[in-house]
Amino acid sequence: AQSVTQPDARVTVSEGASLQLRCKYSYSGTPYLFWYVQYPRQGLQLLLKYYSGDPVVQGVNGFEAEFSKSNSSFHLRKASVHWSDSAVYFCVLSGDSNYQLIWGSGTKLIIKP
Amino acid sequence: EAAVTQSPRNKVAVTGGKVTLSCNQTNNHNNMYWYRQDTGHGLRLIHYSYGAGSTEKGDIPDGYKASRPSQENFSLILELATPSQTSVYFCASGDLRDTEVFFGKGTRLTVV
Numbered sequence: 001a002q003s004v005t006q007p008d009a010r011v012t013v014s015e016g017a018s019l020q021l022r023c024k025y026s027y028s029g030t031p032y033l034f035w036y037v038q039y040p041r042q043g044l045q046l047l048l049k050y051y052s053g054d055p056v057v058q059g060v061n062g063f064e065a066e067f068s069k070s071n072s073s074f075h076l077r078k079a080s081v082h083w084s085d086s087a088v089y090f091c092v093l094s095g096d097s098n099y100q101l102i103w104g105s106g107t108k109l110i111i112k113p
Numbered sequence: 114e115a116a117v118t119q120s121p122r123n124k125v126a127v128t129g130g131k132v133t134l135s136c137n138q139t140n141n142h143n144n145m146y147w148y149r150q151d152t153g154h155g156l157r158l159i160h161y162s163y164g165a166g167s168t169e170k171g172d173i174p175d176g177y178k179a180s181r182p183s184q185e186n187f188s189l190i191l192e193l194a195t196p197s198q199t200s201v202y203f204c205a206s207g208d209l210r211d212t213e214v215f216f217g218k219g220t221r222l223t224v225v
Contacts, residue, residue: 034213043203043216044156090155101146101207101214103155 002027002095006104014112015083021076021107023065023091032094033074035065038106039087047089050074061085083111116140119204119217126224132191134220136204144207145187146214147171147179149200156203162187194224 003026013019025031035047048059055067065076074091091104117138126132138145143164148156158171160179168179176198178190187206191198201221207214 043218044205045216046213049213101158103157105155 002093002100002102004091004093004102004104006089006091006107008107009105010108010110012110012112013081016080019076019078019081019085019109021089021091021109023074023076023104025072025074025091025093025102027072027093027095029095031074033065033067034092034094035059035063035074035076036090036092037087038090044090047076081109081111083113085109086111117204117206117215117217119202119220121220122218123221124223126191126194126222128195128224130194132194132198132222132224134189134191134202134204134222136187136189136217137185138187138204138206138215139185140206140208140215141184142206142208142215143184145181146205146207147177147187147189148203148205149173150203150219151200159189159202194222196224198222199224 005024007022033050036044037047038044047063048057050057050067058064063078065074067074088106088108090106093102120135146161147159150156157173159177160171162168162181165184180188201219203219204217205214
């Protein structure tokens, strides 16, 4: 079965601190993995994506994610968060067919001043 | 630039009424999707399409129909709207294997 788990519904960090949002996936083949961000009252935007190659992928606004096949994980990181990073972050897996995107339940990131 | 346009952006409907949500994409993508998003949930797939003339059921299709009359347009139809269908609806388009999916800005539907 294919699935994506984001174990943390909410994460609170102080402005300027580092960040890691966790994502675990279950998929037997080679996954395509994405992180999307949803800012308040807006649509969803792609932060970064992984298909193959270097397991660390860079995204927009200083975000990066690291793919680990052995851990079935695709965690999102940022070295120093800004208040404008407050949003909901979704980890997404592209599975077997050409239609199915499997979404995690999202992690709400709250930045403390 | 890739674009997905939804209309209307906000809609208030009465219980039992018919609602049509429209989506237009200029990306020439084959795949299009309708999702709903509710508090505490991620996006849940209602219907999707591989191309003009095709519609497929997603994970929560009950109470919804979809129509894909052309490559560019994909509609979501609520024949008999119910208050449980109050939600934010997102349309999206994607290419083969969905190497990237582009989203509209969402439609906030309230059924009273």
